[in-house]
Amino acid sequence: MNRAPLFLLYINVLIIATCGLIYELLAGTLASYLLGDSVTQFSLIIGIYLSALGAGAWISSFVHEKLARCFIEVELGVALVGGFSVPILFLAFGYVSWFQPLLYGLVFLIGTLVGLELPLLMRLLKEEVDFADLVSRVLTFDYIGALVAAILFPMLLVPNLGLVRTSLLFGILNALVGLWGTWLLRPLMRQKGLSALRGRAMLVIGLLVAGMIKAESVTHLAEENQLSGKIVHAESSPYQRIVVTENKTGFQLYLNGHLQFNSVDEYRYHEALVHPPMSAVEAPQRILVLGGGDGLAVREVLRYPSVKAITLVDLDPAMTSLAECFPPLGTLSEHSLQHPSVTVINQDAFLWVDTAHEKYDVAIIDFPDPGSFSVGKLYTSFFFNRLRQVLTDSAVLNIQCSSPLVSPESYWCVVTTLEDCGFEVQPFHATVPTFGVWGFALASATPLSKPLNLPVSVAAELRFLDQNVMDHLFVTPRDLQRVDTEVNRLNNQVLVHYYEREWSRWQ
């Protein structure tokens, strides 16, 4: 071989070294992303990978002939296994219970193959170059490759390509090194089978390119594993990740991975949320809906002819305009948010309540569950006291407060907090198959002036409630009895702690 190809071989060393470290970094990042505890994950991945490099080097001693061909085969192997490692792991995380063995197994396999690369290459070159020069040059390029990877990975690759595409891209690089090798190392190979080898290399590259094109759907698919159907709409707003899935029964809305409703049985939830407070006030005119950007609660409110104005306050414009991107929601909500009496305000209700001047007859509170401090503040005594300032003296509010069966302390904490603010509270619950037993709290600043009377005209349109069923929602079964809790205040946010503790028991 003359000098030019030799230099090109060193470039090969640089590329394969870069690829090798990238796979290691990918596995470490993915493991800490999916499993948490980055210190443990990174040290395990690094340890396993390094030991696998050793294993690869040892195995190389058993290769005695067809060194060049073997090197190319190894390249193609690394390209396939390394290139597809991240998509495979992403998908597997949702499906298999043996994710960790798979992860470490893959890391070991990649490490072993990468460990084979350099010893094979060095033996290929040993006839051409002085041994001392060879070791020094190969190792130099190997370490430079590691540096390149270490810099590219956090600065360029992860921010711009993401994990899935980075993995596939470096797979392609490995495969190209293999393909290139069929020319570069040709003097060292027999002609027989060379075309087949090239064909295989092309196939591997083709597979990886196809993977690159389909990378977005891999992410989708991975998300779908953790949700319960096919993703039909997904977007990330500045506030949350909004995903709509569909299965045979209907469609489901997820915010940050938490189910908000299922179109099959959402009517049960929204009828229980809206009709008790609406039927507790004589001819309610001005209605406040907090949260509920899907428009389903407003749909129920619009059944009352006395209603003159509805104000809906929801943080996320992406949520209140979701029906435009996903028409089935518009149909389900009967385009309620388009109704002329509805005013949509996209603001954090916590801040809006300070700026509101009008008073409302009914308030319907449909915030997400208090799983974070920024939502938890909307269930505090401070917020409820402020809210009272925008309610008429005889107003009635109803608030969803998670499941009294799964999370009794969370549920009763909301009730206790409302009572601490001077509200009269009537706890009740309804069964929503998708959620299970769900809790609400009907509250008013003064004792209710009249019994709950569901207007006949409204009842005729409902699928879940009638007068009798509504009355029975307020009967507390023996397993939903009250528990003592603290008051949820801004400076303790006990509700978030209750909620986290109680729901984590069920996961």
Place this chain on the structure above:
Amino acid sequence: MAALDRRALLKAALATSSGLVAGGCQRAQRSFNGELLSPSLGAGHQIRDGFVPQPDLENWEETEVAIVGGGIAGLSAAWRLQNAGIKRFQLLELERVSGGTSRAGETSFCRHPWGAHYVPVPGADNAPLWQLFDEMGVVNHAAGVPEIMEDVLCREPQERVFAGGHWTEGLYPRAIATEEDLAQRISFQDQIAKWIDWRDRDGRRAFSIPTALASDDPEVLTLDRITMSEWMQTQGWDSKPLFWLVDYCCRDDFGLSVDQTSAWAGLFYFCARRESSAQEAPPVLTWPEGNGRIVQFLADAAGPQLRSNRAVTAVKDQQDHVQVISFDTKTKIAHGLRARRVVLATPQFLAPYLISDCPTERKTDASEFQYGSWIVANIQLTDRPAELSYPLSWDNVFHNSRSLGYVVATHQSGIDHGPTVLTWYLPLCNDVPADARHRLLQLSWDHWAELIVGDLQQGHPHIQSLISRIDVMRWGHAMIQPRPGFVSSAARKRAAVPLDRIHFAGTDLSGVALMEEAFYHGIRATEEALLAEDNSVPRFYEALPRRGQG
């Protein structure tokens, strides 16, 4: 622990992956700017250099009391005067804005602190402070026992620490603590409990707020002879997380490391706010602009009596009155004031420069007062950094840093999305305070910006693209330093004794820089002045009944 070394800090900052590249090309990439600020240095140095303008005859006025200095101590003095029904007084403040190190700043979307940013709920025995909070409208009487209103108590999540690669709740770096560390922490808490419940023969506590009410028993005062780390070593502790926690608290409250802080001051931090070990540490009051809200209330109450941009250049005792010469830094006009009494509510190191013919002993005493320098930066963000572990809190601390981390200005308003301002604190814990002041003036805005961004990147690798502005305040004499020997020194006590008609206020007279101490001295000095003229004035700290939760 060694003094803050810029190179070491920069190196630590640069060790993070994004900082690695930032070091070379950050200047070109930087998409934000800002200002390097400092309190009115020019006027201050003029006074130091003996500049005394002569007021024209028509610029002389008479008043009952002249207060020099519009920090918390001076403003509290004005508040006390008004409570005593005295309207004829003047408060002369050097700066355009009052408040001293408690002042606030403002951006287009929120207010933010420039220094002190919280006050713990006062103990039941601090009745005057309860009265102030009551007047500010933050005390709720609905429950019978007065309570601080919910919206000014620091909202959860209150604090988090970045250690071992992620954020965890609280200040103690649990993520890197072993069983032995946790055992030592409990042992530490037991010692604290012992000192909280300690009482002398007169029933006084070892540590209290105000410190003037605490015991002067030798058993307590000997703690002032050694450093906090020496005291901790005598207890047999060596836990790194524990030393880190205590070091952090010392730097946070005193601007000194655990190796520099007097053990008396270190224990004061942990003990003074609890009357009994059965009580939990009290919650803290805070506002988006920090203690700037208190400043605003007191300044509004002082009304036109508060004169800003007034550099006092001389205070002359004239037997039956005191002459106060000041200089309007805006109009360049000199003013004279004949006051029956003066409350000098400035740091004590200024007294020799301000008081004409200041006695030599006073000058010697004043030189015992040592002050630490601080950098406080306000960092405007267009959006919040992404969070993967414990969420953004009010107070956010980096374990592996000499900075104190940052507080979030929008936190208390409940604004959880979009732009915000981070207020970042760095005490310069040099062994020789003058070195720190020298460095403070030496470094450029670029240096500070680089250091601040590198520090923030430890916990927020991608924060640089979110930064829209960084303003950097250099506080040369930010706070009094309770090094061993100072709190128990005779010089400190003597400095509080009036010079005839001149009465001294200032938190440094306590040896610790706290809002409550400044407030106490403002009231104490004012009452001293009033009592010299009229012995019917009640002393608030004795006359007002206990308030709040006991």
